[in-house]
Amino acid sequence: MVGAIIGNYKIISKLGEGGMGVVYKALDLKLERFCALKILNAQTAQSAQFIERFKREARNQAKLNHPNIIPVYGFVDEQGYLGIAMEFVEGETLEHVIDRRGSLPVAESLDILQQILRGVGYAHQQGFIHRDIKPSNVMIGANGVAKIMDFGISKSIYEKGITKTGTKIGTLLYMSPEQINAEEPTRQSDIYAIGITLYEMLLGITPFESGTEYEIMQGHLKKPAPKLSASLPGIPPFIDKIIARALEKEPSRRFASCEEFNEEIGYALNIVRQGPVAAGSRSPMEEMDVIRKKRSVKFGIYTFLAFIAIIGIVYLFYYLISGLRDIKVNDKTKSDTTFSSRTNPNYQANNPFETINTGVSFNLQSVDFNEAGAGVAVGDSGKIIYTLDNGTTWSEQEPPGGGNFNAVKYVQDLGFMLGGDRGNLFAFVPQDSIMKKLTSPGTDDIVRIESSQTGKLTITGTKGMILVSDDNGKTWTKGETGVETVIYSVDFANKDVGIAVGDNGTLLRTEDGGKKWSLSGSITDTYLKDVKFVGDGAFMIVGGGGQIFRSTDNGESWRKIDVNITAPLISVTFNTPMNGVILSNSGDIFRSEDGGATWKYQQAIANSLINSVTPGKARLYMAASGGALLYINY
The missing domain is CATH 1.20.5 (Single alpha-helices involved in coiled-coils or other helix-helix interfaces)
Structure with missing residues (x-):
């Protein structure tokens, strides 16, 4: 099958196999992007019921557009093959994460659960019940984002199903009592399965694992889940209460909605990160x-x-x-x-995020503004939008073609520089609707375009690509990095010394202005997302798993700063040598007033998944999912 072309999809490799079909990594030859292609098994392709269920999965998931749900790109019915093309997520299932690590810390588990609840809650609002939530149906991307997949047995609340009354739907270890009794599943059935998933993340096993199916079913129907605190000394007692509520035998006694469940998880996460609340306060x-x-x-x-x-x-x-x-x-x-x-003042917080209405719904990857009030944002499938009035109104620009755009940066005397797949580089002047293709020495995918305080313009991307320009993009030097990992960010302390960070803990240093780069030790094996020069020899780095690192000797040595968070950190910026802001992709905020030596947590929720952050004069602008542009004040 590998190498075969089905419709406009070329099969690259096999990713896995499920009950209904085989999943392959494929290349969309028309849109020139990778995707996950699920092909129905030959045996099940003969069954009218399985074919209908397969088509239902495509229909259901295509109706759902949320950053925590894997989107469907299209349906394939070619050469005798039935398939669904979906987003390809670089990462692993939550099941594999648990198997590999045994169990997860409380803060990390709660952070993942919040993302699951947001996705499932959105599906519920759209009228869909998943009916088979479990760790193997949750992907954890390399950027730490949790995405729900496999809506193969999901069902619209308003639709007549192909499942007969009296048929059990779901996977037994995660199945609610009403599903075991072959009753019609409800939203509370998904909430029960999410509660089981939280239990497994924390302990490594589900609460009713036994030798026989009968014993598992009896556990779901009659036995309370064993308290985690009995097996995990030091587990906060409120975790037992949350799980007990989610796993109530009677559906009406569980959380009324994913939103109510998520409120409790948010309160618990705040306690885990910041310590006990005032006496007498209630969750x-x-x-x-x-x-x-x-x-x-x-x-x-x-x-x-x-x-x-x-x-x-x-x-x-x-x-x-x-x-x-x-x-x-x-x-x-x-x-x-x-x-x-x-x-409760210990739970509610003043949300600092403001939203700029763009009028579009596709995911935005990057945004930048100039001092005249013009701005450009780029998004999925090569989409471009621009404004000439500081974001009050937005218009779509016809894309020049050539795949996705991932980065945009305003460059003096050039316009807005757009970077995308295969090294494609364009200059766009929105006032005149001029789009000009630029010459780039790189042929790998561009991930980011940045400018440093030293005046250097840099481009980073896949396969270790680092490009440096000292003349605002007129000419470029391709750095010798010696690595094949994605490089996410670069910054320079002066015209010679610079630091670059990337996937798998890649940490590079240059002393010749970016011509040659060398590995600068190992501080983590998790991806590093952003690096900033603060001043006086100080650099800051942020990355996956809530990791923050600081150097005071131009990157020769690093100190880890513990902030008790596991959310993916994607940006660190300073508007003065003392005042800094760190952001996670879900909107967690840390602020520093001492040049990055210490950081104070500010609870906030962005309500959209943040893809990138761009500093302005007094604001930080964020490109996010669902067409959202956000900003906060320094």
Whole structure:
């Protein structure tokens, strides 16, 4: 199969095999991008039910557009093959992560769970129930982003299904009691499976793993999940409470929605990162329990009063009929107008993110502005949008072709430089709608275009590519790096000394202005995403797993700074030698007021997946998923 061409897809390699089909890495020959191609098994292709289920997966997943759900690109029905083309994610399944590492730290588990809840919650809002959430159906990308896949047995709440009543749907270790009883799954069935997934991330096994299917089913139906605190000393007690709520046998007693579940996870994550909250404060779950108890008490009182009132009415009616006395009734009713809300100051936070409305829905990869108020953003499938009025209105620009654009940077006297696949480089002047192709010595995919304080312009990309220009892009020097990994970022302390970072902990240093680069030790095996020169010999690096490193000797040695976070950090910037900001791809913010020596956490949620960050004069601009452009003030 490898090397075969099916429709406009060329098979590159086999990625894996599931119950319905085989998944291959493929190259889309028309759009010139990699994708994952799921081909239905020959045996199941003879079954009308499996074919319908396969087509349903394509339809269902194609309707869902969310950064935590793997998107479907198209459906293949060629040469006797049925297939679905999906986004290719460089990474591994959550199942493989757990198998490889045994279990995950609390903070990392909660961060992954938040992403899963966002994706599943979005699917629920669109009317879909997944019905088979489990670690093997969650991809963890190289950038730390969790993406849900395999909507093969998902079902629209509003659609008549091909599954017969009385058929169990899902994977047994993660199956809710109602699914085991062959009842119709609901949103709470997905919430139950997500609770099992959290349990497995933390302990390495699911709560009801036993020798037989019967024992597993009995566990789901009758037994409470063993407390994690009994097996993991030091596990916060609130984790037991969260899992117990998610795994309630009765669906109505679980979290009412993924959003409610995520609120509790956000509160828990805040405690894990920042320490215990003030005495007497309640989590969102506890606050809701208090509200429900008050409602229950009120309901009981009102029911009792109603009962007394009925007796009184009967009694009065009896006397009226009997004509024994005249009764004059003066009834005054005072209604209860009290209400309760979640006002815990330890949980709620002032969200600093502001949104710029672009009017588009495709993912944006990079954005930049110039001082005149013009701005350009590039996104998926080579899409380009621009503004001439500081982002008030946006227009789409016809792309020049040649694949995706991943980077944009304003360059004086040239316009906006756009970089993309296979080294494609263009200059775009939006005021005049001029698009000019530039000469580039690189042929590998461009990931980023940056300018340093020294005046150097740099391009980084795949296969160890580093290009350096000292004349605003008129001429380029291709650096000798000796590596094949992706290089994400470069910065220079002066005209000679520079640091570059990339995949798999790649850390490079140059002393000749970027002509030759050498490996500068090993500080991590996780990807390093951004590097910035702060001043006076100080560099800062951020990367995957919440890692922050600082050097005070021009990159000759590094010190790790522990900030107790596992979210992927994607950007570090300084607007003065003392004031710095670090951002994660989900919107976590760290601020420094001492040149990066220490960092203070600021809780925030971007509500979109951040792909890149660009510093402005007083703001940081972010290109994000779903057509979102965000900014925060320094």
